[in-house]
Amino acid sequence: MNKRLSLVMMLMAAGITLFSCQQKNDSDAAIAKIFQQARNNHQTSRDSIGYFLDQCQKYDTLQLSNLSKARILYLKGLWDELRLQYDSASATFMRGATLLPDNSFKAATILRAASDEAWASDYDSYRTLLTRAQKLLKKRKDPVNEAAFWSVQGDYEIEINDYRKAIVDYTTADSILKSNHIVRSRDYYQYRISYAYRRSGKYSPAFKHMLKSIEISNQLGNRFRLTSSYIDISRMYRDAQRYGEATKWEEKHLSLARDIKDSSQIRAGLENMGIIYAEKKEWDTAESYFTRSLQMAYDIHDPVSIGTALVNMGNFFNRKGDVDRALSYYKKGYVYVKKHDNKPVSIMGIMFHLGDANLAKKNFSLSEKYLKKALDLADSLHLSGWSVTTNLRLNDLYRTTKDYKKYVLSLQHYINVKDKWEADKQNARFNKLSLQYEKKQQDATIALQTAELKNRRQLLIILGIALLLIISVVTAILINKKTKERAIRTIYRQQLLAHDQQKVISSLLKKTVPLAPERPENKMLTTLLHLLDEQHIYQNADLSLEMLAQELGTNVTYVSQLINREFNCNFKTLINRYRINYSKTEIKENPGNLAMKNIGLKAGFKSQSTFYAAFKNEVGMTPMQFSKVAQLENNPNENPKKSD
16 A cells, blocks of 8 residues: 555656646746847837836746746846946846856857946956957857957947947948848947947948948838937937938937837937027027926936936036036036946046036136046046046146146146057057957968868768779679579579470570471462572561562562461561571570671671560570570580579
């Protein structure tokens, strides 16, 4: 009883385990499907990423594999990115990376984290993560992640204001996808190339690449990317003071942003409209847009958007000439960003605005205070571009206040920083060229080794095929020879079963022509026999029934009837039998010493094939086989060997 109970419990445990495994497999498959849908969704927005995350929350984490957990964390990282929470996004991506083996997905996850660290201005972490990703990418050929690697470098160059290098990096990423015939993500790289050109003040190529980005986004149906492209091309037209085109593109942007319900893009669009009308000096309309943008930033509880809206409201009043109100919004923005965002680049930007506004108000001490803070922060982060720009502002300040001692020190610092910046650029350019050269050398070596290996394999294949052909031909010849010998021996052995050797040979060698009676009843039959037996008329290869009738002096019908009646066969069969009888006689008298083709032609056959076919049909063996039998008659004591 106890044994039965134990057996039942074991079966139940096994069933539960199998059910759990099945549940786990089903959950992993569902997560994989959700993850793929999220990555393939070209209309990605905050709401859709949130939707996919909600779908993932339905599954118990304990029932999921590490791969599924990493996929969910990847989606969470994307969600944090969309809300511009780069520190949180980077940490989330790295949690997912720790669950993965060294594969392409892990490399892609680390690259996302590195990009977030660059946007969060944590450049040491950025470099560390980029190096880790690079080591993984060296182990495998993956054009998508290779392009992403260059893109992440471009993100860093944008953050430190080195737009020339950023353009090179983004162009490299786009070229990798293009050369591998991959369209996905090319709209993003074209967008970033345009953005870098615009930031460097080169609007002609910026327009070109932005329009290319829009073209690819339309091809992919990527409406989320289109919203970013629409607002950026509007900003470019705004910078070029082509306000009609700027307004048109911004209206398209706002329409699409509302369609996909992207609140952040709607807020940015309202702000862009405000800047357009501010530059046109339509102050009331501009202020209305800025106010709506700021209110919307508070409504969506987005710290980055609130900080940006406050600074842009300050910029509006500064442009309008109301410096006091501008300072008020700058201070609000400074306090808010330090408390809620605390991103160094954002703080530097606001301090820069505070320095400019206080300089305009001739609050020189406050202006110096904010500009020096911005300079110290830039120096501590090794942001040479920011240091150069801030130093120029300080130089203007000291020149205005005629504080030449500080001016000389500031100018010297500016020269040192600028020289270092240029040196860093040259070093970076040299390092990049060195890496490119090393990569080309490595690729050339690999290509050469691959070609040599391929040639060796081809040579081995050719030699193997040649050897197989030689073996096949030799084997076929040997088999054919042995088969013929076996056939002759088999025929001979079968005949010996019924008769003795000499009787069999005599039977085979006797004439097969059914001759007419010894005493013919009419003169025409006698003449026919004379033509066949004495004149050997059958040796004429062109002999026909008509020719024979002419020789006999009668008609075809009579001759045909005569042959059928007396020989019990038709004309062709009779002539062939005479020819075969002649051939057999020739072979018997000269076994093995005559060419079979010549015998057949001499007997009256027109070709060797006709001779062979008729002979085998009549005798039951080929002329060559008959020749071997004839040799046996001449050497009666020679017995054929037993077949194998």
